[in-house]
Amino acid sequence: MKVAVMGAGAVGCYFAGMLARVGHQVALVGRPQHVEAFNTRGLRLETKAFDETIAVKASTDAAIAADAELVLFCVKSPDTETAGAQLAPHLAPDTLVLSLQNGTDNAERLRTVMAQPVAAAVVYVATEMAGPGHVKHHGRGELVIEPAAGSRDAADALVAAGVPTEISDNVRGELWLKLILNCAYNALSAIAQLPYGKLVEGPGIPEVIAQLVTECKAVAAAEGVTLADDVDSAVRKIVQTMPGQFSSTAQDLARGKPSEIDHLNGFIVARAQAHGLSAPANLTVHALVKLIESKAQ
Known part of the structure; x- marks a missing residue:
């Protein structure tokens, strides 16, 4: 599966790293200092169980998300509509966009600027960017996903990558x-x-x-x-x-x-x-x- 992360900070990089380390293609859209590190050294994913550097592609341009089957949408809440509008033209009509954001209304706001299926996801994970291209995981890492077209495939891929994930009607x-x-x-x-x-x-x-x-x-x-x-x-x-x-x-x-x-x-x-x-x-x-x-x- 090709996976893109829009807003490649601590949360997005953790889940992207977990998917990439089991073989999924990952493209990250992030800030210049992290993009440079991703492209030159890879994504360093440091957890209590392992410390690995994983090959990924990265850019400051949302166009790198083209052909993605799944997007982890992780920008800050104030940037939701702007980032969604930048991303939408590069995605296929059936690409699932998972909103891994704080707040209660980001998925609804995304649907106003994107025609693709959008599902809210609730995130419980403790992470930080410990340096350029370096995400440090402190604990937990569960996702709860809203039902949508593609939610089951996304959940199955995440579970297989070691991310506890459930689909909830509430x-x-x-x-x-x-x-x-x-x-x-x-x-x-x-x-x-x-x-x-x-x-x-x-x-x-x-x-x-x-x-x-x-x-x-x-x-x-x-x-x-x-x-x-x-x-x-x-x-x-x-x-x-x-x-x-x-x-x-x-x-x-x-x-x-x-x-x-x-x-x-x-x-x-x-x-x-x-x-x-x-x-x-x-x-x-x-x-x-x-x-x-x-x-x-």
Whole structure:
């Protein structure tokens, strides 16, 4: 199978590397410093089980995705429509585009600019780009995929590559569960620049996390969402399975890059207001992350 990654950062490179190491052709669309490393040295995939360098093709141009049978769409949420419009002309009509993005509405937004089948995917993985062309895996690595044309073939290929993958009829509930987990940890990890395990040791932090989650659950209920799992146990599981992980928001702020906070806690604040609810904890952490972001501009 030919697989393309649009937005070849830590998440996309991990799953692409897992597919490439079992023989699938992989083409990566990413930033220049990573593209140069991919093309000259290959993709270095470092996990606790192995450390391998895998041959891939890469470009800053979405045209390299031509003829792909599967696209892992991994750009930041604010760039969804722009990147989707750049990608669409290069794909066959039946190419499946999997949105491996944070937030709940990226697949819907992609469908407004692409005629290809689009499926949302919920991602649970702890990764980072440890250097140009070098993805480091810290833990987990599961995907939950929305039913769509091509979803079964994609899931089978991922499972065969060592990526636990399931197809769910309640991907909306899965996406909202992931959103709540991101809202619980991402902003706090970013503000403190601490990994999850250290973060929850801070005085008062478990109570703040509990308040963030309570507000999110109230908004989810107002939206008519059936959450896919027990939220409180899922919140605890993050610390148990990813204690050393810094949130993607923390990694963005550390590098002086814009984050996706508007699509995480900011989204909860906006939806709460739409339903006449208040979300003061989410409002506070969203405002603080935006303030930190403004210092880098």
